[in-house]
Amino acid sequence: MYVVTVTFxxxxxxxxxxxxxMIENARLSRALESGCRQFDICTGRDDGAAPEVFLYEVxxxxxxxxxxxxxxxxxxxxxxxxxxxxxxxxxTYREVIR
Numbered sequence: 001m002y003v004v005t006v007t008f009x010x011x012x013x014x015x016x017x018x019x020x021x022m023i024e025n026a027r028l029s030r031a032l033e034s035g036c037r038q039f040d041i042c043t044g045r046d047d048g049a050a051p052e053v054f055l056y057e058v059x060x061x062x063x064x065x066x067x068x069x070x071x072x073x074x075x076x077x078x079x080x081x082x083x084x085x086x087x088x089x090x091x092t093y094r095e096v097i098r
Contacts, residue, residue: 001037001058001059001060001094001095001098002058002059002060002061002062002064002065002092002093002094002095003056003057003058003059003092003093003094003095004055004056004057004058004059004065004090004091004092004093005054005055005056005057005090005091005092005093006054006055006057006088006089006090006091007052007053007054007055007088007089008052008053008054008055008085008087008088009050009051009052009085009086009087009088010050010051010052010053010084010085010086011050011083011084011085011086012050012051014051014084015043015051015053017084018053018081018084018085019043019053021077021080021081022041022053022055022077022081023041024073024077025073025074025077026039026040026041026055028071028073029057029068029071029073029074032071032073033064033067033068033071034060034064035059035060035061035063035064035065035067035068036057036058036059036064036068037058037059037060038056038057038058039055039056039057039058040055040056040057041053041054041055042054042055042056050086062092062094065092
């Protein structure tokens with residue numbers, strides 16, 4: 001398995017606009033991508049700081065994640081949210097043992 005984590009830090013007033021787009025991207029990823037095994041969305045930072053959204057995604061392989069990045073729904077999502085994001089940190093991991 002191939003695991004991807006993404007931490008988005010959003011501009012402070014954009015969370016309400018960002019979340020429906022993120023939820024739809026996750027839904028389509030699970031429905032349309034045979035290599036997408038899990039796509040969890042978490043939020044944090046209720047302390048008044050810039051909002052954070054954390055993703056935990058599991059794919060069959062690095063190639064399956066690459067297919068996700070090339071999908072029409074991801075490209076549309078990415079184009080819509082670009083100006084909402086202050087920073088994005090992407091990390092990838094390979095499963096060692098199950």
